[in-house]
Amino acid sequence: MSQNTAPSGLTSIREHLARLRLPVVAAPMFLVSGPELVIAAARAGIVGAFPTPNCRTTADLERWMATITEACAGAPGLWAANLVTHSTNPRLADDLALIARYRPPVVITALGSPRAAVEVVHAYGGIVLADVISVELARKAAAAGADGLVCVSAGAGGHTGFQSPFAFVSALRREFDGLICLSGGIADGFGIAGAVAAGADLVYMGTRFLAADESRAVPAYKQMVVDARLEDLVVSAAITGTPASWLLPSLRANGYDPDQLKTAAARDYGGDAMRWKDLWAAGQGVGAVDAQEPVATIVDRLADEFRTASAALAARAAI
Ligand SMILES: Cc1cc2nc3c(=O)[nH]c(=O)nc-3n(C[C@H](O)[C@H](O)[C@H](O)COP(=O)(O)O)c2cc1C
Numbered sequence: 001m002s003q004n005t006a007p008s009g010l011t012s013i014r015e016h017l018a019r020l021r022l023p024v025v026a027a028p029m030f031l032v033s034g035p036e037l038v039i040a041a042a043r044a045g046i047v048g049a050f051p052t053p054n055c056r057t058t059a060d061l062e063r064w065m066a067t068i069t070e071a072c073a074g075a076p077g078l079w080a081a082n083l084v085t086h087s088t089n090p091r092l093a094d095d096l097a098l099i100a101r102y103r104p105p106v107v108i109t110a111l112g113s114p115r116a117a118v119e120v121v122h123a124y125g126g127i128v129l130a131d132v133i134s135v136e137l138a139r140k141a142a143a144a145g146a147d148g149l150v151c152v153s154a155g156a157g158g159h160t161g162f163q164s165p166f167a168f169v170s171a172l173r174r175e176f177d178g179l180i181c182l183s184g185g186i187a188d189g190f191g192i193a194g195a196v197a198a199g200a201d202l203v204y205m206g207t208r209f210l211a212a213d214e215s216r217a218v219p220a221y222k223q224m225v226v227d228a229r230l231e232d233l234v235v236s237a238a239i240t241g242t243p244a245s246w247l248l249p250s251l252r253a254n255g256y257d258p259d260q261l262k263t264a265a266a267r268d269y270g271g272d273a274m275r276w277k278d279l280w281a282a283g284q285g286v287g288a289v290d291a292q293e294p295v296a297t298i299v300d301r302l303a304d305e306f307r308t309a310s311a312a313l314a315a316r317a318a319i
Helices: 013-018 035-044 058-072 092-102 115-124 135-143 165-173 189-198 219-227 248-253 273-278 284-288 295-318
Strands: 024-026 047-051 078-084 106-110 127-132 148-152 179-183 202-205 233-236 244-247
Touching: 013 078, 013 127, 024 035, 024 295, 035 047, 035 058, 035 078, 035 295, 047 106, 058 078, 058 092, 078 092, 092 115, 106 115, 115 127, 127 135, 127 179, 135 148, 135 165, 148 165, 148 202, 165 179, 165 189, 189 202, 189 295, 219 248, 233 248, 244 248
Parallel strands: 024 047, 024 202, 047 078, 078 106, 106 127, 127 148, 148 179, 179 202
Antiparallel strands: 233 244
């Protein structure tokens, strides 16, 4: 089963993105984002995304895509699939075949060149955003045909970036006129307004949705996110070989001591499901999450904050 990618009444996905209720993507999170979160996000008027490795098999991915496609038809928001395009991903060809069939309006590539996805996604009129952590990777992604960049910056949850989000978006805006989706510790509507004012088209928020009712995080993980503050995080490459932002209490509960965290582990993009199951990641926006609640309630609050921040900016501009 496939769907028209152009939402009714709008001429293109790019226009739809510009008319979302809020310029926000509920970012893809390993073992956390499933159809429930994606559908709730699209129905609340933002973009809901999931990483395809969250489905153990191609058959599971097909079921998820069928469910999401049907549930998101006519929704004010959109859905997105996040694809690992690294050469070690044995499912890349199968995932791309399902993408061609179910036509997610937005495809986000990570850990490799977006080139293979661009060909498939452009053929049905979708757009490709490439996840990058540096200007150098951003240039490569743009040269490979990406329509937009997901700029993963300092403060992001999971595998993190290192540039200040403000410096990163400013540097990219000088040379890239495609879509820029900014991430890194942005967890309230004030931060969304700041990102848009700085030049971003969209904001990528993972941590803000970790404790949502529709998140697949286990209850103890959600509670840890609700309880955590900024000082409860550590960035370490000791777990997956790539620097990631972790909740310290979950590392301690699994027997890690802070000194062990200084040594990088061997890189492992594929077989780390067990580690992510017991060791819990979050970004620097964690302090903004103070309750477990439905995605719709979170988006309502973000919209209120965004309005307040926008009014404050307009008032300053009028002086
Ligand atoms: C628990 C967790 C799992 C994540 N898993 C993935 C993933 O599988 N693929 C990916 O591209 N990004 C992943 N990310 C990164 C997010 O997509 C996003 O870049 C990040 O959450 C944005 O920063 P924020 O958490 O400060 O909002 C993950 C983040 C978290 C917190």
